[in-house]
Each structure stands twice: as C-alpha cells, then as structure tokens.
Amino acid sequence: MADIKELLVRSGLRRTGPRMTLLTILQQSATHLSVPELYRRAADIQPTxxxxxxYRNVAAMTESGILHSIDYAGEVLFxxxxxxxxxxxCEQCGLLVEVPANELDPITVxxxxxxxxxxxxxxxxLRGRCRECAQQPAETSGAEAVSLSMIKSRWISISSTRPSRS
Ligand SMILES: [Zn+2]
Ligand SMILES: [Zn+2]
Known part of the structure; x- marks a missing residue:
C-alpha cells in the first residue's frame, strides 16, 4: 500500500485534513470514486x-498527479x-479492472x-468485454473476448482516423 502522506509530500501539496481524508477513502476503497461519492464518504468521517x-481538493490533487480521472458510465471517477x-x-456489465501499466508495454512500444x-x-x-460477458451468448453480433491483439488492432484503427473534437 502506498503511503498517502508520502504521496502528498512528493506532490508538494500541503498535508491538510480534507486531503488526508479523501486520500484515505480512495486508498481504503481500492477503486475509483466520483466527487459526490467522495463527498458522501468524507462527510461520514468529517461532518464539517x-x-x-x-471539489477543490480533488482538482488540486488531480492537477498535481496524485489522482487521475476516468470517464465511467457517464460519470467522472477519480x-x-x-x-x-x-x-x-467492460461495456456490458461495467466491470472496472486496474492493470499494471507495463501490461501495455507491447502496445506503447x-x-x-x-x-x-x-x-x-x-x-x-480500454473498453471491451470481460471474460464472463464474452462467454454469454452473444446478444449483439461481434461479442468476443478482448485479447491483446484485438486491443492493438482497435487502437490502430482509431489512430488512423482523426475524430473531430469539439
Ligand atoms: Zn485508475
Ligand atoms: Zn462484463
């Protein structure tokens, strides 16, 4: 388990009560949480x-690289x-799996x-289908396991077209 005090020191941010509370919640939940959910849990610990x-502290800690955000089912999770x-x-059941960064080394190389x-x-x-969902009878055509080669080919096909950004 990472030392959250150490993370704060490295980021150059001051160690404040709210920051320690938010980092502790994220560490103990071992997953990614939205700001409303973080607030709900923080208020249990620190009612004031x-x-x-x-919001302010999540933004500051994201900017300094202690936290990161992902889009998940229409929500931003930290x-x-x-x-x-x-x-x-998994786009079918919503399973979210963290994989060590080096798992993607072949792709980044x-x-x-x-x-x-x-x-x-x-x-x-990377969005796709987990093993369990992939094994279910395909409701939509093209349900298949996400293998490294598939991810790779998807990435490449994405990178060859330039989506218009608003
Ligand atoms: Zn993450
Ligand atoms: Zn699934």
Whole structure:
C-alpha cells in the first residue's frame, strides 16, 4: 500500500485534513470514486466538510498527479496514482479492472516505433468485454473476448482516423 502522506509530500501539496481524508477513502476503497461519492464518504468521517472543499481538493490533487480521472458510465471517477496502472472497462456489465501499466508495454512500444505516437504509460482506458460477458451468448453480433491483439488492432484503427473534437 502506498503511503498517502508520502504521496502528498512528493506532490508538494500541503498535508491538510480534507486531503488526508479523501486520500484515505480512495486508498481504503481500492477503486475509483466520483466527487459526490467522495463527498458522501468524507462527510461520514468529517461532518464539517462541504462539497466545494471536496471539489477543490480533488482538482488540486488531480492537477498535481496524485489522482487521475476516468470517464465511467457517464460519470467522472477519480483514482489514486499510488501505482501506475491502466483501466479495462467492460461495456456490458461495467466491470472496472486496474492493470499494471507495463501490461501495455507491447502496445506503447509499437505505437512509439511504428506510428510515432508516444502514449501516456498510465491512465489509459480500454473498453471491451470481460471474460464472463464474452462467454454469454452473444446478444449483439461481434461479442468476443478482448485479447491483446484485438486491443492493438482497435487502437490502430482509431489512430488512423482523426475524430473531430469539439
Ligand atoms: Zn485508475
Ligand atoms: Zn462484463
């Protein structure tokens, strides 16, 4: 388990009550939480805390790299950057799995070498289907297990088209 005091020291942020509370909640939950959920849990521990304090501190800690955010089912969730990791999200059942950052090394090496693209080593989100959902009779055509080669080919097909960004 990462030492959250140590994380704060490294980030250069002051160690304050709300920050320690929020980091402790994230560490103990061992998952990613939304700001409203963080607020709900923080208020149980520290009843005087308010939503704007939670927002402000989550933003500051995200900016300084202690936390990272991911889009999950229409919500923004925040996770602790204790160990570098990427995320696999099952689009069918919502399972969220953290995988060690080096699991994607073959892909990042490929993208760097062949496509001159240097992806962030951590914080990536790969969407697909978990093993359990993949084994269910396919309701939609094309239900299949997410293998490394599939992820790779999806990434490459994504990278070859440039989506219009608003
Ligand atoms: Zn994460
Ligand atoms: Zn699933």
């Amino acid at each position: 805390i308010n939503t704007s304090t939670v 996770g602790l950057d204790a160990t570098p990791h990427n995320h696999l999200i 490929h993208l760097g070498g062949q496509l001159d693209f240097d992806p962030d080593p951590a914080g990536q989100v």
